[in-house]
Amino acid sequence: MKSSKILAASLVGVTALSLAACSGTSAGGGTFRAANTTMIVPFAAGGGSDVSGRTVAQGLEAATGVNITAENREGGNGAVGYSYFLGRQGDGNTLLAAETSLLTLPIAQDVEFDHTSFTPIMKLGDDYTLMVVRDDSPYTTCDQVVEAAKSERVVAAVSGSVSLDEVVFSMVEQDQGVEFDRVPYESGGEVVAGLLGEQVDIASLNPSEVVGQLESGDMRALCAFSEERYEYEELADIPTATEQGIDVAFAQFRGFIAPGGIPDDATTFWIDAAEEFAGSAEYQAYIEDNYMQPNIAYGDEFADYLGTASTELEAVFEQ
Structure with missing residues (x-):
């Protein structure tokens, strides 16, 4: 939780993504073409998830040149938005501003998804209470x-x-x-x-x-x-x-995900865009303005985090 982490995060992964985005292909040289993209926010406007989703949408838009619009689909403690997102399987031009309800909803409620249903792109950081x-x-x-x-x-x-x-x-x-x-x-x-x-x-x-x-x-x-x-x-x-004397430390993660089943080059495109965003002043301002810790993870590393956190939460809700 050092301030140096914020500086380090601001230097992560500055790439030549903007050139690839202008050509409409991923930085990995694939055939995915990013078009007008929607960032689903599964909560109402004005809350922390809404701020996160809109900040990421603006940052990715600046990194890629792709128009990205935030869309609130609230209800059911996030279940409405995540369930809608589940129906976007394979759509590389839809994203979702994710947080801990991605993990708690499948444990506590009868929903048709869990974190493995989607494609993890970027964990922005941790928001403790x-x-x-x-x-x-x-x-x-x-x-x-x-x-x-x-x-x-x-x-x-x-x-x-x-x-x-x-x-x-x-x-x-x-x-x-x-x-x-x-x-x-x-x-x-x-x-x-x-x-x-x-x-x-x-x-x-x-x-x-x-x-x-x-x-x-x-x-x-x-x-x-x-x-x-x-x-x-x-x-x-x-x-x-x-x-x-209270052995409790747990943070709400903030990040964004893509639907399951998207092409590999679409995943690469959005991870590259996320790395570009992480090197921006906008990312640093978001972390500092919201008193978060910039514990970034991308792709498979983000997926590993979700698996570990889900297991920990299952133990909490089983009590």
Whole structure:
């Protein structure tokens, strides 16, 4: 989580892709011709997935010269968008802004896809969460929250049954042998409102969702569910959960995928475009503006990450 990782990411893979894109063929010399492309966002406009999808679409468009339009297909905690995308099998001109629901939906719901149904292109980075409370909360650390949950009711906000905050709270419960009550919300924005409105006691939110409230003093961060402390100045003083005796660190990945069954040269084309994007100022700004960690993976390496993370999540949801 060093700032040097961001610099390194910004230097990754600058290629001669733009020349190949102008000719309409992949950098690998194949016959795939990129045409007007759609970036499916399986969540509503305005959220983290929407920001990610539109940022990637703009970055890929700049790298390739191909017109890429973001299209929101929300519903079912992402299931509607992913199911629509499943129907685009073999279409190299459709992409999807993916995140952890790609892994949690097949585990927790009856859907017709899993991560192996699609073609992984690029993992942009990792988006960890913070446990936050109102400024007037009696809790000052995450281990105090855990201790309270052993003898009293502690109410947690969650934004869906397969959301990252549900995953993180479940992992804390399993690690510490406690149980939180839940109040479900539709989005991170509603979670923030519910916490400030005293409907819940705790929430687990991405830094970009709450940094304004932390800076204003309306909320306090008790710990970060990350492997190391953040080096971003605004977050550097927040201890990790592990430092407080809670062995939980889990991030929501952000990335993009292509449909299953696309030609090999289409896969090569989009991976080359992703590498070009990773070397841009736009990518670096996206990572820094959203307080993410630039842990990039492409193609097969991204697929390996998805397999490992899916196994870890299966253990969480089986409890």
